[in-house]
Amino acid sequence: MSAASTQVDSPSAQIIDGKAIADRIRKEIATEVKALQEKYGKVPGLAVVLVGTKGDSATYVRMKRKACADLGIQSFSTDLPGDVSEEDLLKVVADYNANEEVHGILVQLPLPKHIDEQRILDAISLEKDVDGFHPANIGALAMRGRTPLFTSCTPKGCLELLKRSGVAISGKRAVVLGRSNIVGMPVAHLLQGEDATVTVVHSRTPDAQAICAEADILVAAIGRAEMVRGDWIKPGAAVIDVGTNPVPDASKKSGYRLVGDVAFSEAKERAGFITPVPGGVGPMTITMLLSNTVDGARRAFEKAAAAQ
Numbered sequence: 001m002s003a004a005s006t007q008v009d010s011p012s013a014q015i016i017d018g019k020a021i022a023d024r025i026r027k028e029i030a031t032e033v034k035a036l037q038e039k040y041g042k043v044p045g046l047a048v049v050l051v052g053t054k055g056d057s058a059t060y061v062r063m064k065r066k067a068c069a070d071l072g073i074q075s076f077s078t079d080l081p082g083d084v085s086e087e088d089l090l091k092v093v094a095d096y097n098a099n100e101e102v103h104g105i106l107v108q109l110p111l112p113k114h115i116d117e118q119r120i121l122d123a124i125s126l127e128k129d130v131d132g133f134h135p136a137n138i139g140a141l142a143m144r145g146r147t148p149l150f151t152s153c154t155p156k157g158c159l160e161l162l163k164r165s166g167v168a169i170s171g172k173r174a175v176v177l178g179r180s181n182i183v184g185m186p187v188a189h190l191l192q193g194e195d196a197t198v199t200v201v202h203s204r205t206p207d208a209q210a211i212c213a214e215a216d217i218l219v220a221a222i223g224r225a226e227m228v229r230g231d232w233i234k235p236g237a238a239v240i241d242v243g244t245n246p247v248p249d250a251s252k253k254s255g256y257r258l259v260g261d262v263a264f265s266e267a268k269e270r271a272g273f274i275t276p277v278p279g280g281v282g283p284m285t286i287t288m289l290l291s292n293t294v295d296g297a298r299r300a301f302e303k304a305a306a307a308q
């Protein structure tokens with residue numbers, strides 16, 4: 001069958017409603033928090049550290065804090081000035097590492113240039129690394145037969161969206177656009193772990209379009225507004241759009257609106273499944289962070305109970 005005839009036959013894509021799926025999972029998490037509280041008399045705690053006040057970072061951090069409050073998770077936060085020293089930031093991390101009420105620590109990235117990001121991520125206790133950015137957690141993710149203590153939130157959210165939408169992964173061709181430590185690289189490992197055949201495309205890849213056109217599953221995480229056009233998409237493919245790019249929009253109070261890395265209106269005419277922006281991956285990221293925090297707390301409570 002030619003691509004053209006498939007295209008004519010294919011109806012518009014099923015929109016994967018990340019917000020609705022995230023809300024369902026949050027209800028499950030709230031139940032879990034209650035159960036832990038009843039069993040151990042303690043609640044999970046998440047610490048969020050924000051350095052500087054870059055507008056959008058502050059928005060995400062605010063959303064994370066609110067989500068915690070909604071689910072009964074205790075929220076700790078530290079806001080540091082943009083010129084804070086590396087030593088002072090390490091001290092904040094060390095204090096949260098030692099705090100028994102804290103089960104997850106998130107240091108919002110990117111950090112200012114004068115701070116060595118690797119040093120900060122290495123300092124976060126493995127047991128509290130709810131972002132899954134510690135090299136030991138990423139290393140385990142990349143190895144066969146190992147399970148990391150925590151899997152990074154956005155990549156885990158992408159896989160959860162595919163699974164809960166009934167998209168088969170095993171044996172499929174997956175293409176991941178982007179190879180960052182926080183999204184592209186871990187997504188590629190997760191898909192490979194689910195037996196997809198994975199190709200990673202980055203800024204030095206020639207002819208990204210031709211590679212994308214072979215993808216049964218396409219994950220876009222490049223931070224380039226609507227770079228992936230409709231004719232890049234294999235008819236029937238599942239498209240997960242991680243990009244959140246602000247573009248100027250005078251009709252919005254904020255002065256901008258968010259678009260993905262995929263040209264949604266074109267792509268939805270060819271894809272079988274597609275996530276919107278906003279309302280796709282974003283709400284899942286925060287939900288997976290809460291889920292990781294509860295997992296960390298459960299492990300800590302069990303360990304403490306066993307030691308008694």
Ligand SMILES: NC(=O)C1=CN([C@@H]2O[C@H](COP(=O)(O)OP(=O)(O)OC[C@H]3O[C@@H](n4cnc5c(N)ncnc54)[C@H](OP(=O)(O)O)[C@@H]3O)[C@@H](O)[C@H]2O)C=CC1
Pocket residue numbers: 154177178179180181182183184201202203204205208221222223224242243244245281282283285
């Ligand atoms: N919804 C959510 O929860 C989240 C959304 N995001 C969004 O996802 C996007 C990506 O974020 P992040 O991974 O942190 O970004 P980074 O800037 O760290 O990485 C971007 C990646 O895309 C690659 N890339 C850039 N331009 C091109 C191009 N023209 N063709 C092919 N590859 C390209 C880069 O290649 P190279 O390695 O060669 O430089 C790099 O690997 C952003 O829009 C961000 O806002 C991020 C985190 C969470």
Ligand SMILES: Nc1nc(=O)c2c([nH]1)NC[C@@H]1CN(c3ccc(C(=O)N[C@@H](CCC(=O)O)C(=O)O)cc3)C=[N+]21
Pocket residue numbers: 059060063106107108109110131153154244258277278279280281282283284285286
């Ligand atoms: N240590 C660390 N961990 C992170 O997980 C992390 C980080 N640093 N730095 C920045 C990126 C970005 N990120 C997002 C989270 C939620 C939405 C989200 O919920 N977006 C909504 C829209 C939000 C809006 O309207 O502004 C949506 O897509 O529907 C987006 C992006 C997490 N990140």
